[in-house]
Amino acid sequence: MQQSRQEDSQAVVAALAARVRQAAKTGVPLRIRGGGSKDFYGQSLKGEVLDMTALSGVVAYEPSELVVTVLAGTPLAALEALLAAQGQCLPFEPPHFNAGSTVGGMVASGLSGPARASAGAVRDFVLGVKLINGRGEELTFGGQVMKNVAGYDVSRLMAGSMGTLGVITEVSLKVLPVAPLEATLRFDCSQAQALQWLHGWGGQPLPLNASCWLQEEGRDTGTLYLRLRGAQAAVEAACDTLWRSQGATREDAGQVAADWQACRNQQLPWFQARSGTQDLWRLSVPQTAPVLDLPEPPLIEWHGGQRWVRAHASQGEQLRQVASDAGGHATLFIAAGADTERARARFDALKRPLDRIHRNLKAQFDPAGILNPHRMSLDY
Numbered sequence: 597m598q599q600s601r602q603e604d605s606q607a608v609v610a611a612l613a614a615r616v617r618q619a620a621k622t623g624v625p626l627r628i629r630g631g632g633s634k635d636f637y638g639q640s641l642k643g644e645v646l647d648m649t650a651l652s653g654v655v656a657y658e659p660s661e662l663v664v665t666v667l668a669g670t671p672l673a674a675l676e677a678l679l680a681a682q683g684q685c686l687p688f689e690p691p692h693f694n695a696g697s698t699v700g701g702m703v704a705s706g707l708s709g710p711a712r713a714s715a716g717a718v719r720d721f722v723l724g725v726k727l728i729n730g731r732g733e734e735l736t737f738g739g740q741v742m743k744n745v746a747g748y749d750v751s752r753l754m755a756g757s758m759g760t761l762g763v764i765t766e767v768s769l770k771v772l773p774v775a776p777l778e779a780t781l782r783f784d785c786s787q788a789q790a791l792q793w794l795h796g797w798g799g800q801p802l803p804l805n806a807s808c809w810l811q812e813e814g815r816d817t818g819t820l821y822l823r824l825r826g827a828q829a830a831v832e833a834a835c836d837t838l839w840r841s842q843g844a845t846r847e848d849a850g851q852v853a854a855d856w857q858a859c860r861n862q863q864l865p866w867f868q869a870r871s872g873t874q875d876l877w878r879l880s881v882p883q884t885a886p887v888l889d890l891p892e893p894p895l896i897e898w899h900g901g902q903r904w905v906r907a908h909a910s911q912g913e914q915l916r917q918v919a920s921d922a923g924g925h926a927t928l929f930i931a932a933g934a935d936t937e938r939a940r941a942r943f944d945a946l947k948r949p950l951d952r953i954h955r956n957l958k959a960q961f962d963p964a965g966i967l968n969p970h971r972m973s974l975d976y
Contacts, residue, residue: 608651617732620964628759631696665768668700684771687715691861700764706756709860710806713898719755721770727762730962759968761961775825780852781844783820790820794899802834809896870906879903881924
């Protein structure tokens with residue numbers, strides 16, 4: 597049966613490669629699509645749909661080796677359920693924007709959840725990939741161990757590439773055991789106080805895992821939620837220390853788990869309260885950046901490194917400038933308008949050296965420019 601599944605997946609990959617070769621020959625662009633959960637993200641959606649959902653299943657899983665290899669169309673929820681049954685997880689907490697989210701889309705988008713600042717990003721856990729390039733060639737990069745390549749680690753280039761460099765068909769990922777204990781503390785504080793505390797805690801031996809500060813409508817101050825994960829003794833000691841020094845309140849673990857899940861998927865009431873004329877922006881800045889001059893108090897994650905902002909279209913350039921002045925960048929994550937708003941740049945323009953590298957990579961991997969064209973930039 598295992599051999600039969602392998603033969604089926606090989607047939608699907610062969611059919612996908614043939615479709616890419618035909619598209620390269622005719623110049624017809626292809627739009628790579630798994631569950632479609634991230635169709636809102638990035639620039640325009642152009643081309644004929646290249647459906648990846650038939651390429652689903654687990655290729656290999658060695659719990660004792662902390663490595664799993666899956667086909668790109670595998671539902672993300674199915675992979676996480678498999679890992680959970682073995683007491684393991686994807687520690688970077690990729691978001692699920694709908695039930696159809698796939699592993700390939702997870703890697704291609706490069707999006708991580710609340711634990712990213714402590715656990716690492718998607719790319720840090722990619723060990724290897726198989727893909728089809730823009731010529732219709734099947735390529736393999738990396739493997740199933742941490743040290744498996746000399747030179748450029750091409751497999752990690754796929755993380756965040758938005759499908760512009762190749763059609764991901766298979767992914768090998770490092771996984772980790774679920775932490776023995778988790779606890780969430782709540783602090784009532786201003787934005788400036790929250791940033792000061794987070795900066796200070798970052799230099800202490802505390803099992804920090806995630807943080808979220810937000811200010812609800814009509815309140816003069818905000819609330820900081822701090823999630824601790826690790827060995828039981830370390831978490832309990834940290835809770836005791838922070839309770840004594842800052843007067844924290846420990847949240848009920850069962851109830852707060854749903855809140856962290858909502859934070860992971862941008863489904864907290866703060867996100868849902870965005871008006872129909874407001875865009876959702878994501879500012880990535882140094883964790884040590886101070887309170888920024890923003891249209892309204894942001895929702896802050898990643899110990900200060902990620903700041904979500906609700907703003908009108910006319911305020912976009914101001915946000916880009918504020919992020920740049922702080923040493924970071926801004927992304928138009930969700931536009932208030934629908935397709936007509938995609939003419940606006942979603943991502944900051946790359947610096948000239950990086951732009952040259954990306955264009956050269958695109959030319960090598962997809963010379964005909966048929967794979968997700970204009971998904972990352974209005975220019976290519």
